[in-house]
Amino acid sequence: MFIKIAVLEKFKIEFLLKDKVPAQTKVVVAMSGGVDSSVAAALLHNLGYQVIGVTLQLYSGSSAKKGACCAGQDIYDAKRVAESVQFPHYILNYEEVFKKEVIEDFVNAYMHGETPIPCVRCNQTVKFRDLLQVTKNLGADVLVTGHYARRLEENGKVRLCTGIDKSKDQSYFLFSITSEQLKFLRFPLGEFYKSSVRELAKYFDLKIAEKPDSQDICFVSENYSKTITKIAPQSVRKGKIVNMNGEILGEHNGIINFTVGQRKGLGITHGEPLYVVKIKAKDNEVVVGPINMLMQKKFFIKELNWLEKPQESQEVTVKLRSSHTGSLATIYSTEKKNKACVILSNDYFGISPGQACVVYKGEQVIGGGWILDN
Template identity: 50%
Template structure:
């Protein structure tokens, strides 16, 4: 039995569940209803309904809206669909294209949580008089000495805490994550127990609004200049060849550079969109000593002291590495690889998310040592 609002009986508690049409959020809705909460399901239509229907394996697509409605009917709760297409395009899709045009590596799922789901949807839940908003994210909300804390999920293979670093304390106070302490196998078992029509539905893959995972196509359509060819240069600026458009490359990439006759493999070190140049070099040139952050969100209580020892992740799949938090900058204890502007840098203390920010600028370990 799940306990969402301490000190208030479920029958007197109204819960809004963000239903994407997938198995995770469907199980959350079913668990809430089973526990006796007054449960309301809300699904956001985020992009073109017709195109979405044809996209398999996405979240918030047209077929998923239909699935969410079927689940709501099966468990006997009201279900509403809200049209957020314009807002999603402005705050997420356009931002995604702009970031690629700037030579960055964006994470649209974080922007979606930051702008649409955990801001506007949360406001809708409050307008409906709900006591909390529940989602199917794999992350834990635990109570600490100073209030609600954000922690990694117990199932480390499903943990989504990296994508929720921008959650504010006010939002965290209102949010609930019933699946944070469950492995995926248990969630699937609940779906079968409830007889949900999505019990065997595959997990969503790729970015929801990018057909077939081809980022370049959508960026080229929205920002044609990002697809223009230019020079490939080494660290000294010497021209080595031509690239087919910066949108096809990310920092750390090795394949697709297509420069022969080199003694050592070449990697993408950075992108220079103003000059339309792709800068390449040896693997050691990818080592990063520090990174400057923007839009920092801190959940670790008071403002962190200078030089606070933390563990940070610069990619969702990366293992946390030791670093120092110095103002709006993170300094790695050892050179970190695969760090790119536009990604998120998230700080942890054990399993607890302390905060994070967007990587704005990086400092090469080679330059730092010079």
């Protein structure tokens, strides 16, 4: 009882369900083996919730690298946390699904000249589609993750918002959540700063309290191009590097080695700095040009997902990378189904096809889509 009161007073945890006390609430916690999801599980267990830990094995341990998640050591860490805190824990093998819907999508995107975000695809498919089904099959009330984002509910309306700790906010990676999924999802760490989460890990005497945060893409063992080459050897195909007028400046060893906005590693010499302006996958060409060619205001997005659809010409804020602080923009419908036109108030550098355009209204995530190659 002392633990419950102390944690509630210090960290102000609200009940996950308004009409159920913790002891009557069954919770599935998605545990990656990291500090955040481990703390979320330990905290809820100590608050009296019926916690079930679930870890998805997404790829073989031999493919894992230091700082990754959901394989090898991380699965062991998740299991060890569950044993020490004393709640049930299950490991589910989703390697085939992950390979098909995340890894292969990642490879195909690069082969088409795009710069993908596999973490969003993973959330969109394996974690929130498949794991939510597991949650329902187990008869649980909610699915909890360790994301730094907030789910706010008021007068029957549910909103997805940025986390309190802006340096750790992960709402950008959650834009593809549907309204139906948001009903079952909970993000208790969204009200915390990372320092508080570390403090809680020590408070609960978790062995992973000092474990570093996962970095980069979990299944990329060396670098992007080497990983893609290993999976799809046919992606290594020589082609031309051309300027904006189509003049040949050099040769490349595969478009998978390039992203829009790239300056270093082009393998050509020129009198002025050149950047990758466009990747023409069909022609197997990399187009380079001066920096001003990467400044643009208008682009299109596809595969739209709206938690709250913006009104025509309504001013919103968009983030075009997870590290982007945001730009003011307006969004317009197009004649093509499930596509929209985004017009920024100011030019932005290096808008990359395959990245996500996440739309905010203040701190609220209202949806977004995937950036198209204009």
